[in-house]
Amino acid sequence: MTDWLISIEGTETGHNVALMLALMAAFLHALFGALQKGRYDPWTSRVVIDAGLLVISAPIALFLVPWPPLEIWWILAGMVVIHFVYKVLQGMTYQRGAYTVVYPVVRGTGPLFTVFTAGIIFGETFTGTQWFGVALLLAGLFGLSAYNLAKVTVARDTLVPALGLAVATGLMVAVYTTWDAYGIRAVENPFTFLAWFFFLTAFDFPLIALARGKWRRPDAGMIRLGVLGAFIAFGSFGSVMLATRLDSVGEAAILRETSTVFAALIGWLWLKEAVGPRRIALMSLIALGAVVVEFGG
Incomplete structure (x- = not known):
């Protein structure tokens, strides 16, 4: 698998595989959000999921993949710090603002910042048509947030700071996307980076909970x-990072944000939530923007 992935980097096959991986990441990201919906507060959910990641990733990182070479440990150290800041900002955002309002803002600012940072670091450029696609996608995302903002009736007194935190979280999405793309390209075996990524970034919240005496016996829901x-x-972050190794970082970031469309579909089909014609129109705009970015290059 590793040899095959390396052999298709920068090829048409690699581009097509990256497209499928980015869309898979979008779907899994939406499923991830639905899994957390309404069960526990953001901090508890983060501790529980990180604990699960730590248990599963430890044997893979320590025994199944080659260890990272010494020259990339500075990348891994930076990765741990960046993802910790992102997780803290994300938890603060979701704690203060309605999920349907702040989530599209996070997902909208993230790819926009990523396109610029990928241009600076990797020399990637978008065509005029692709920038038009970016504008369509952002219009759909921010329009969806504005529509939900008009409808929300709870925690309105904390929405302004929540929206500021959502923009800051989106900036950190861009930082970690670019940093992780640099890291997975710097190591010969991409699965080495992925295994150690999940292993090292899963320590922080469980250790903090333990140090603060907040660790408690998990119930069946927490274990699940x-x-x-x-x-x-694993599937969501792993897929998008492999996509950034195989092809454009900016395009992978844009395509991942179709997760909002998948989230609405999951909410409609699984959670039996009402969607409505306006939300359908805005989500169609998001999907159209992603299509224009993909085929406008």
């Missing part, structure tokens, strides 16, 4: 969330 959340996180 930890196991399922860990496997879905």
Whole structure:
């Protein structure tokens, strides 16, 4: 598998595989959100999922893949710090603002910042048509947030700071996407980076909970969330990072944000939530923007 992935980097096959991986990441990211919906507060969910990731990734990182070479440990150290900041900002955002309002803002600002950072670091460029696609996708995402903002009736007094935190979280999405893309390209075996990524970034919240005396015996729901959340996180983050190794970082970031469309479909089909014509129109705009970015290059 490793040799095949390396052989298709920068090829048309690699581009097509990266497309499928980015869309898979989008779907799994939406499923990840649905899994957490309404069960526990953001901090508890983070601790439980990180604990699941730690248990599953430890044997893979320590015994099944080659260890990272010494020259990339500075990348791994930076990765741990960046993802910790992202997780803290994400938890603060979701704690203060309605999920349907702040989530599209996070997912909208993230790819926009990523396109710029990928241009600076990797020299990637978008055509005029692709920038038009970016504009369509962002219009759909921010329009969806504005529509939900008009409808929300709870926690309105904390929505302004929540929206500010959502933009900051989106910036960190761009930082970690670019940093992780640099890291997975710097190591010969991409699965080495992935295994150590999940292993090293899963320590922080469980250790903090333990140090603060907040660790408690998990119930059946927590165990289920930890196991399922860990496997879905493996698929979501792993897929998008492999996509950034095989092809454009900016395009992978844009395509991943179709997760909002998948989230709405899951909410409609699985959670029996009402969607409505306006949300359908805005989500169609998001999907159209992703299609224009993909085929406008």
